[in-house]
Amino acid sequence: MFKHAKESQITITELMLPSHSNFSGKIHGGYILNLMDQIAFACASKHSRNYCVTASVNKVDFLNPIDVGELVTLKASVNYTGRTSMVIGVRVESENIQTGKMKHCNSSYFTMVAKDKNGKNVPVPGIILDSEQSVRRYARSIKRQEQAKNRSNNFKASEFKIEEHLELLKTQNAKIEL
Template sequence: MSDIHKHIEESQVTISELMLPSHANFGGKIHGGYILSLMDQIAFACAAKHSKHYCITASVDTVNFLKPIEVGELVTLRASVNYVGNTSMIVGIRVEAENINTGAIKHCNSSYFTMVAKDENGNGMKVPGLILDSKIEIRRFLKSASRLALKKQGKFHETNFEVEKHLHELKKYNVILAYKGYKLD
């Protein structure tokens, strides 16, 4: 599979579901945890479709709940593989809700799931590469690669973090420093 490349649309997945009262939280809006569960399902489907292997969720980045979803709205989730590594894929997910009475559509959520392809023994499996066909696909790929590089940089990783080198960065935030007698000047 290592020499195979796929167009992004070959792995795209779309699902729609009517939001029921049983999906609502105490505030009467659709529970964010329910939406996250749907997002995890579509991320799996998209990654498995791309890799042709079982996939696990390795991480979830940038979950932004932009607008609440109401009972009775039709929620549509769209997933695309935005980036591939050796055994991993970053799946971008967009969540929209449609008022089925008015036809009004709102963007409610976007997120990025890192999925890893596994064989039957739990070993990582090489995934197909991507064929980028559009400016949007190139932007999404490079944005994902950039986000991944920043994570790998480890600037604030717990094992190599040197607090003294970063104290000055706290000046721009609404914090009081009460750490070992240090003060923000």
């Protein structure tokens, strides 16, 4: 079975309140991460028609701060489908209500896994790639998976050679005392 991404896309908008802020009046990153995880869950569950869990989150860069009183809109879409997992792209934008100015705050990728009632992984419907953008997003997800595997393999404790990294560390804000 295959489904179009638009069948499970989700958008939510929420007013940012003082209770969501830190001491400088900016919205806590953790609060935004929580909203991102919720919308990724909703999108993945809608696509798979199963309960889903977060397996990983790929790269969260906070590009612009969000102020109290702004409207935050989160958009989620299935970018990739594996056998039991999905990559959900999440985009966060904020809007100043008075000026209408929009800011892109971050984009991130959540890998979600579908589970049955007993907590076992279950197959998910594939995704129909119906635009150049959907093909690009799918291909980018595959590349991100390959890069993550390479990063993990390069720094396995059993294969790590300290000599290969000491020169790199000399220019960093670190003091080596071995």
